[in-house]
Amino acid sequence: MSSYSISEYPNVDEVYVKINKLMSQPPVNMPKAVLEEYIKKIETNCARSKVMTTEAQQYIPGGVQHNLAFNHPFPIVFNKADGAYLYDIDGNRYIDFIQAGGPTVLGSNPAVVREKCIELLNTCGPSTGLFHEYELKIAKLICDNIPSVDMFRMLNSGSESVIAAVRTARVITGKTKIIKVGGAYHGWMDQMVYGIRIPGSGRFESHGIPRAYTSHTQEVYPNDLGQLERTLMFNKVRGGTAAVILEPLGPESGTYPAQKSYNKGVRELCDKYGALMIFDEVVTAFRVGMSGAQGYFDVKPDLTVFGKVVAGGYPSAGGLGGKREYMEYLSAGLGGAKKKQSKVGGTMAANPLSCVAGYYTLLEIQKQDACVKAGRAGDRLNKGLLSILERYNLPFVAYNQGSICHLESAGTLFVKINYLKILSVMKEIKVRKQLMEEMGAAYMAEGLVTVAGNRIYTSMADTDEVIDDALDRFDRVFSKMKR
Ligand SMILES: Cc1ncc(COP(=O)(O)O)c(C=O)c1O
Structure with a gap:
């Protein structure tokens, strides 16, 4: 429970x-x-x-x-x-x-996490670039707890994990448009510096970002399902929507609080218009609960973005999770499970230190x-x-x-x-x-x-x-x- x-x-x-x-x-x-x-x-x-x-x-x-x-x-x-x-x-x-x-x-x-990290540093050091048992342990723990996640790819930050989610959604759907909720912060990557902090602010803060980079990002007002449906409808006749991305508590970690029924409404609209639903749980996963905000709202997104708690305050906190059939697009290397590949990675992604820190943090959160x-x-x-x-x-x-x-x-x-x-x-x-x-x-x-x-x-x-x-x-x- x-x-x-x-x-x-x-x-x-x-x-x-x-x-x-x-x-x-x-x-x-x-x-x-x-x-x-x-x-x-x-x-x-x-x-x-x-x-x-x-x-x-x-x-x-x-x-x-x-x-x-x-x-x-x-x-x-x-x-x-x-x-x-x-x-x-x-x-x-x-x-x-x-x-x-x-x-x-x-x-x-917390000492319980720190001691495990010191133990790791004394034996293996922070990274080898090769597989470490804690990659498996943390992935299993996350898949066991987050209802919509069958597979987990660990990454370095919330920002890059959002981009991994967006790219993967585009590979899966073959569509380009991404709809976000105005005011939400999904990291500082080019496509996402759009409508940040203040709803309706569009390219207000997109300095140094060519228009083309944000031309497939759209924003809708918080809690406005009508506007979301109109945007999805508009996109439908222009090639469709790859995904709707949202922070489940509302933009800026709930600064604009979401109505309790909003996430379910978005889920229904995504299903109706064939768009994927991406939950940005960078703040909420393992803070709202072990099953994330998605557990609390009883909504299953298609892809979930992780960050922050996933490494318990230690470096390199990021990740992407979702259904097996979607996550298989991330299989690395030529000849992966799918023909098309959503290319993501990183030298320090899933380094043993982040995995150990994250694993023992999550275990302790659960236990306590x-x-x-x-x-x-x-x-x-x-x-x-x-x-x-x-x-x-x-x-x-x-x-x-x-x-x-x-x-x-x-x-x-x-x-x-x-x-x-x-x-x-x-x-x-x-x-x-x-x-x-x-x-x-x-x-x-x-x-x-x-x-x-x-x-x-x-x-x-x-x-x-x-x-x-x-x-x-x-x-x-x-x-x-x-x-
Ligand atoms: C909801 C949300 N998404 C994404 C990010 C970006 O994460 P990071 O700072 O790890 O790149 C943040 C950072 O605060 C965030 O709050």
Whole structure:
């Protein structure tokens, strides 16, 4: 029997009403004096981080190698992670709500996984380029747990696994069009940098990407099955649709939450129009539950994209799974099982270190019922946040889908794209983005590391004590906001 991180699915209509209300009024700013006080605190407490990341600006574009590390007023340098906590090089402790961007459902750096990795490094090293027994072990474990997956190809990242899925869908169907849900992030590959973060944004962020590369990618508005059907119908008379790709909880890990019935609706439309359904479970697989979000929604996609938890926070986290008859198109080498081949690979794909880390992470998640524990931590946090927001009469929006918690204060991703008023749209995005960064800085100064100031991943390590401590810290920030 499967158990899931989501104990109760959010009332999506209610969430959108609250978001519309948030967006219908000017952003709630942090008072200048409060922000200055927080910045001063960070400058004082994180002096070594400042020196290091200032130097990094000379050598690393933007000063950091990872988008999520862009913190206002400067990135903090972390050198220790343990369970629910992160520690910076100045010795400050933080509650870790970034969880490496999602992979560490067990909490950071769990000993059970680490020890197995060290054992492997002491014997085999991280890679040989040849078959290792853990390739089989992790593939079997995934196939045993994810209902739609008979076979699994392990890859290096979510981004490349999305491209593997798209290519495979095209080989299988012989069609080219890919429909995605606007706002969803499916990685940074050329064809997918289309309609990202904000629905309707099309090629807004496709800098350096020739039009031809995105010309077969289309977007539809979140939860709009009517528009999806019209697009599928339109494509039908123009060569058909290879696949519809979606994040099961909604774009940007549920920032635009999907209606609970949406995935089933998409499944029906894909069947009706002969398109494959691809679930991007980079965030959700083994976080929502051992059988993924597809188990929770009771929907069987044709192809599933994996990432993050699949390597438990260790390097090279990606993969593609699906029905045997589809996955056989990936058979490598000339004379494979099918005439046509979907060519994917990678020197470091399925290296023993990723496989061992992933295998023991998944086993431990299963053994500890970690998705459920992380989800209950998310529930407790969300409940507490709602009550704090109510107490201070703040229009911010909090809701959670198990261990994925959303806390919208600025609503940056909800700015409506209007190409006729593009300058004012850009200005509004800029203002709201800055507010989001300031909120992130305030949380950081209070010892809370969040995902970009508007998302929180909880883990099994978040005990009631950790969550209650976090709530006190959020309370301190919200008590200072100007209404
Ligand atoms: C839903 C989703 N798909 C794909 C990706 C890309 O994965 P990666 O960063 O491993 O390339 C991400 C990354 O955050 C994601 O959230």
